[in-house]
Amino acid sequence: MTHPLPAVLASLAGGLVVSVQANDGTPVRDVAVIAALAESALLGGARALRLNGPEDVRRVRAVTDVPIIGLHKVHNGTRNIITPEVGLAVSLAEAGADIIAVDATAEHLGTDFGLLGEIVAATGRPVMADVSTLDDGLRARDNGASIVGTTLSGYTPESRRGEEPDVQLIAELVGAGIPTIAEGRYRTPEQVAAAFDAGAFAVVVGGAITDPIAITRRFVDVTPGARE
Numbered sequence: 730m731t732h733p734l735p736a737v738l739a740s741l742a743g744g745l746v747v748s749v750q751a752n753d754g755t756p757v758r759d760v761a762v763i764a765a766l767a768e769s770a771l772l773g774g775a776r777a778l779r780l781n782g783p784e785d786v787r788r789v790r791a792v793t794d795v796p797i798i799g800l801h802k803v804h805n806g807t808r809n810i811i812t813p814e815v816g817l818a819v820s821l822a823e824a825g826a827d828i829i830a831v832d833a834t835a836e837h838l839g840t841d842f843g844l845l846g847e848i849v850a851a852t853g854r855p856v857m858a859d860v861s862t863l864d865d866g867l868r869a870r871d872n873g874a875s876i877v878g879t880t881l882s883g884y885t886p887e888s889r890r891g892e893e894p895d896v897q898l899i900a901e902l903v904g905a906g907i908p909t910i911a912e913g914r915y916r917t918p919e920q921v922a923a924a925f926d927a928g929a930f931a932v933v934v935g936g937a938i939t940d941p942i943a944i945t946r947r948f949v950d951v952t953p954g955a956r957e
């Protein structure tokens with residue numbers, strides 16, 4: 730793992746990163762809407778953005794200088810794999826991403842995490858390794874990641890399942906000396922505060938801020954009408 734952190738990552742310390750992504754086929758899946766949500770997040774105080782795909786990265790890069798964590802999701806039939814190829818990472822960097830997020834799970838990569846170093850070499854950008862377990866994080870550290878994210882805990886067979894964010898994984902990774910960004914299922918300010926208490930370097934919040942369908946559904950779910 731790179732010591733000290735690259736400046737663009739160091740600038741995220743203690744901050745909120747907002748992930749602005751939308752599923753295909755939803756009304757929000759429109760590059761202009763993504764850009765509007767991203768600008769709104771910045772007006773609210775977000776320190777950085779996390780964006781899926783070169784089109785969204787390029788569009789948002791045109792309106793802001795804040796750090797952008799770029800990723801490119803590819804569905805493998807079971808789940809989305811995050812930036813599984815060097816070429817996808819290069820396209821994100823060319824579009825303006827400052828940091829590249831990469832799926833760094835044993836489920837996807839087995840024991841060969843060499844892709845992380847290849848992406849660093851090809852893009853000249855630091856890699857945020859999206860992990861699901863402590864073992865994933867240790868391998869990512871040893872293979873060129875600058876920082877890890879708890880992003881994929883709950884989405885691989887090896888990781889803990891739950892509705893709540895995996896705060897325990899933050900503590901495990903930080904305990905191993907690995908700088909860690911908390912990400913995945915953060916819904917409330919209290920959960921974000923708990924992530925920082927556990928030692929998180931920064932916290933990423935996605936759907937709780939940028940997915941109006943999921944936000945609406947959580948309110949509808951407690952209405953009497955929803956139980957009929």
Ligand SMILES: CC(=O)N[C@H](C=O)[C@@H](O)[C@H](O)[C@H](O)COP(=O)(O)O
Pocket residue numbers: 748750800809880881884912913914915933934935936937
């Ligand atoms: C598992 C996976 O593919 N996660 C993706 C990674 O970029 C996104 O779909 C999530 O929205 C993001 O991680 C933020 O998480 P949340 O939306 O729960 O705050």
